[in-house]
Amino acid sequence: MVSDRGLEVLRAIVQDYVALREPVGSKSIVERHAFGVSAATIRGDMALLEEEELIVAPHTSSGRVPTDKGYRVFVDRLQRMQPLTGAQRQAIARFLEGGAQDRDEMLARTARLLSQLTNQVALVQVPVRRQALVRRVELVAIAEARVLAVLILDSGRVEQRIVDAQQMIEPEEAMALGRAFTETIAELAPAAAAERLARTAASAPPALQAATGAVARALADMLLGAGGDRLYMAGASHLVREERDFQRTVTPVLDAIEEQVTLLRLFDEMGAEGEVATRIGRELSGPLGETAVVASTYSADGSDGHIGVLGPTRMDYAGNMAAVRAVARYLTRLLSED
Structure with a gap:
C-alpha cells in the first residue's frame, strides 16, 4: 500500500522525468521539492513505489523513471488539469x-x-453524421492479374477500383473471394471493417495470399473514403x-x-x-x-x-x-x- 507521501513522490518523479528526461533520484527530489524529510526517507518511499511497479530503474545504480502503471496512477489520481497559459x-x-x-x-x-x-x-x-455500414463486396476478374473491386454500403453509396491482384486469378476465384470479404465485413462501420480486413488478409489461403492482400488494401482505402x-x-x-x-x-x-x-x-x-x-x-x-x-x-x-x-x-x-x-x-x- 503506497502512502500519501509516496504518491506525492511519484508525482515528483513523473514531473521531473517529463521535464528533464533523466532518471530521478532521491537526492534530486529532496533538492527540487519541499518534502521536509531526508533523502533516505525518500529512498524508502521509492522502494515501495518500485514494489508496486509504479517506477523502475532503467539502469543499475541509476535513478527511477515512471512505468506505464505509474503514469496511469499519476493521470487518474495525481494530475491536476492545469489552466492554459497566456x-x-x-x-x-x-x-x-x-x-x-x-x-x-x-x-x-x-x-x-x-x-x-x-x-x-x-x-x-x-x-x-451517420456511419454507413458495409452491405457487400463484389470482385470481378477483368484481365490477367487485374480485378474490379466494388464496395457497396447500406447508404446506397458504391465505390469501385481496379486492383492489381499481383497474381493470376480466375473469375470463379474472384467471385468466391468477394463473397469471403462480404462475410468478413458485412454490417460493420468503415473503420471497423478496414481493421478486420487487415487481419483477414494475413490468414488468407497461400494460393491467394497476394491477391487477398492487394484487394484488402484497396478495400481499406475505399472504406475510409466512403465512410467519411x-x-x-x-x-x-x-x-x-x-x-x-x-x-x-x-x-x-x-x-x-x-x-x-x-x-x-x-x-x-x-x-x-x-x-x-x-x-x-x-x-x-x-x-x-x-x-x-x-x-x-x-x-x-x-x-x-x-x-x-x-x-x-x-x-x-x-x-x-x-x-x-x-x-x-x-x-x-x-x-x-x-
Whole structure:
C-alpha cells in the first residue's frame, strides 16, 4: 500500500522525468521539492513505489523513471488539469480571429494549432453524421492479374477500383473471394471493417495470399473514403525529435499514424470514456504500445468528431489534457456558428 507521501513522490518523479528526461533520484527530489524529510526517507518511499511497479530503474545504480502503471496512477489520481497559459490562450485567440474558412480548412488549421500548443502529433477526425455500414463486396476478374473491386454500403453509396491482384486469378476465384470479404465485413462501420480486413488478409489461403492482400488494401482505402472517416494530422516531426523515448525506432508508430485505421478505431473507443480520455503505453496495442494518446470529442451540426494528441509516454499529461479539452470546446463553438 503506497502512502500519501509516496504518491506525492511519484508525482515528483513523473514531473521531473517529463521535464528533464533523466532518471530521478532521491537526492534530486529532496533538492527540487519541499518534502521536509531526508533523502533516505525518500529512498524508502521509492522502494515501495518500485514494489508496486509504479517506477523502475532503467539502469543499475541509476535513478527511477515512471512505468506505464505509474503514469496511469499519476493521470487518474495525481494530475491536476492545469489552466492554459497566456501564450496558449493567445494562440487560440489568433486562430479564432482567422476569418471565414470552409470546414476542411478549419479542421486542418485546428490540427496545426493543437500540435503547436502541445509539441505532439495532433489528430482531428472529420465528423461523420451517420456511419454507413458495409452491405457487400463484389470482385470481378477483368484481365490477367487485374480485378474490379466494388464496395457497396447500406447508404446506397458504391465505390469501385481496379486492383492489381499481383497474381493470376480466375473469375470463379474472384467471385468466391468477394463473397469471403462480404462475410468478413458485412454490417460493420468503415473503420471497423478496414481493421478486420487487415487481419483477414494475413490468414488468407497461400494460393491467394497476394491477391487477398492487394484487394484488402484497396478495400481499406475505399472504406475510409466512403465512410467519411479520415484524420487531419500535424506535427509528426515532434515524434521524430523524441525518438530516443522509444526503445527501438519510431518508424512503426509513424506507419500506424499514416494508415489511420487503428487511430480511428481507438478514437471511437475512447469517445465513451469521458470529456478527456487517455490511453497509456500497454493500454494501446501493436506499434502504439510505447505511446500515449489524449483525446476528447467535439460537435458539429449534430455530428461528433474526435480530437487528440499522440506522443511518447513521457509527456506533459496535465498540459496536454487541458489543451485538448480547450481546443475541442473552441472547435465546437466555431462549428456551431457556421
